[in-house]
Amino acid sequence: MHGMRRVARLLAVAGVAFGTLHGQAFAREHVAGAPIAIECGGIGEDEAARMRAEGASHALMIQFVSIDGGFLADVHTRVDDPLRDLRAEADCGPIGLVDVALAGRYRVTATYDGRAQEHWVNLKPGGGARMVLRWLE
Incomplete structure (x- = not known):
């Protein structure tokens, strides 16, 4: 079990490091x-439309908005x-697409x-x- 946890952590760290270089938490080609x-993006109308359209095929789509929309x-x-x-982290928005390998209860923590x-x-x-997360600006 420790071996699997270590591999999972290494994959998560590798994905976050790769994402930092490319502006996403994970590349579109997720690590098998x-x-x-987490795939982050949605800047620009074309990318936002694509991500919203793909949202139903991911475990979770998060939209990050201010209280005024x-x-x-x-x-x-x-x-x-x-x-x-298990965890994945990224600086995300305005849309985040989350994929999970296993069904379960997950904690989403977002800080703005x-x-x-x-x-x-x-x-x-x-x-x-x-999920839509809102903040006062």
């Missing part, structure tokens, strides 16, 4: 078998399963301008869940 992956970027986002010691929100959600691979 990664337990949790404006889109937010650079929202530090973490999706984790503390019981399995020093203010954090935490939500627990039941996710499954390709489940099509949606």
